Amino acid sequence: MTPIPFNKPYLAGPELEYISQAAALGKLSGNGVFTQRCQQFFEQHYGFARALLTHSGTAALEMAALLLDLQPGDEVILPSFTFTSTANAFLLRGATLVFADSSPAHPNLDPAEVARLLTPRTRAVVLVHYAGVACDLDALLPLIQQHNLILIEDAAQAIESYHGTRRLGTIGHLAAFSFHETKNISAGEGGLLAINDVRFAERAEILWEKGTNRAAFYRGETAKYEWVDVGSSFLPSEMTAAFLWAQLEHxxxxxxxxxxxxxxxxxxxxxxxxxxxxxxxxxxxxxxxxxxxxxxxxxxxxxxxxxxxxxxxxxxxxxxxxxxxxxxxxxxxxxxxxxxxxxxxxxxxxxxxxxxxxxxxxxxxxxxxxxxxxxxxx
Structure with missing residues (x-):
């Protein structure tokens, strides 16, 4: 009999056509037509204040960690049952990682654990919606609000999933999605940082543009294109964005x-x-x-x-x-x-x-x- 693999990437149909179109347009390094098309889709379809494509879900988490501007001693609560990227993103920024247990009923983070682990040094909580199934946000959001914390949704597995009537990724201050080849919607690699709190939108674009104001310069909003903050190379190529657009259409x-x-x-x-x-x-x-x-x-x-x-x-x-x-x-x-x-x-x-x-x-x-x-x- 034919072997059955664990996973097999799926081509919806137009992927190669759109990659050819991206090549013909001559801008392959990112933030071209297909990148902008995907970002606009997420902003309009999901209602994000800003959506920024990244080269991986890991990169989206790393951007979220940079936006927190963590200081020595700042604590971030996160589940132990998750992938290393959830932790590495914040450890790389100097956070003290505080690992929480899963729920007895489901691999997701247990809200009672978050309550137990809170201290005056807690800055953020990172949720992982394991298997695309929502965490218990009804129990968690009051804790976030009461203690004035930043909530980050690791929604790597959760595109088009909901908590009640709210899409996952739209509830936290920030959210990270993955388009790895194992995900429902794939670009081979790729990710998305979703910004729901407008306080983070302007700086997120600067981090995304390697710490420069290049995007604002190209829009005519500033007279010079300069280094204004920290940043890194977070953009995906246009080839990745073109592949992703075909998947989003289907x-x-x-x-x-x-x-x-x-x-x-x-x-x-x-x-x-x-x-x-x-x-x-x-x-x-x-x-x-x-x-x-x-x-x-x-x-x-x-x-x-x-x-x-x-x-x-x-x-x-x-x-x-x-x-x-x-x-x-x-x-x-x-x-x-x-x-x-x-x-x-x-x-x-x-x-x-x-x-x-x-x-x-x-x-x-x-x-x-x-x-x-x-x-x-x-």
Whole structure:
């Protein structure tokens, strides 16, 4: 049988045509026609005060960290169960990282943990909407407002997901999206910094333009093009933006397919709950999610590896996910907080199933059948 990979990047159709158009226009280094088209789409479709494309989701997080203007001793609360970029962006700016545990019901950050970890030195909270499922913002936003904190949404996995009726990425002061090849909407690489608090808009553009006022100069708003602040090379190339534009044009079709696939898994694998295997928990406030990840929670780490091996023996690639950052080889010597048992649990038990646009209904049926065989055939 044909192998089933974990992920396969999808071409919606016009990607190569638009890349050719970008090449013909002769401006490849960024902030050309396709970059501006994508940014305008996000500002108009999402209502961001400003949207700035970046060369990765990591770069968008690094811009967010720069905008905080962190000082020595400033603390940033973030989940331990996340990718390294969520932490590195703020560590590189000198922040003291304060790792929080996940919720017992879901890999997302537990609001009670944020309340427990707040100190007078806390400057910001970084949320990760794991699997495109919203964090409990009803519980978190009062804490943010009460303590006058900056909220940053790591929405790398959460394009077109909602908290109630609000799109994820529009709720925090700043938000970062990713268009990595594993994401629903992809450009191979690429990212977006979404600015919802207008206080950050002008400076964000300067950081984006390598610390210069070049964009304002080209708009005729200043007489000189000068170095005015810190910054770096955050812009993606026009080739990346052209690819992304093709995906954005077809975003609804892509999203609809991902959700169909997610719900197929949910229906086919529902009996696993009767033997103690966990399926994704979707809170009512996060019902409108984007189907980015379908995962199972095995009953032990040994069982998880056996399931992965079982699927691999039939040419199907399933993978585990994050290892807790607080207990990583890099950070473990510096961590002085308590155990984070839920982050450890997800790290040891969670397995991600193949999910990508071109995964057929028959292929999904094959994956589900082999999983059911694993649990019920003995």
């Amino acid at each position: 975003r609804q079709r892509i999203q609809d397919q991902r959700l169909r696939q997610w719900h197929r898994y949910q229906e086919a694998l529902a009996p696993l709950a009767t033997v103690g295997v966990g399926l994704p928990y979707i809170p009512a406030y996060a019902a409108a999610h984007n189907g980015h990840i379908f995962y199972l929670l095995c009953r032990s780490s040994q069982e998880r590896q056996q399931l992965i091996n079982h699927l691999a023996a039939h040419d199907i690639l399933a993978v585990f996910h994050y290892q807790p950052l607080h207990d990583s080889p890099f950070f473990r010597p510096h961590y002085t907080g308590p155990d984070l048992p839920h982050a450890q649990y997800y790290a040891a038990h969670l397995v991600r199933l193949p999910l990508y646009y071109e995964l057929s209904e028959a292929q999904q049926g094959r994956v589900a059948e082999l999983i059911m065989q694993f649990y019920f055939s003995s």
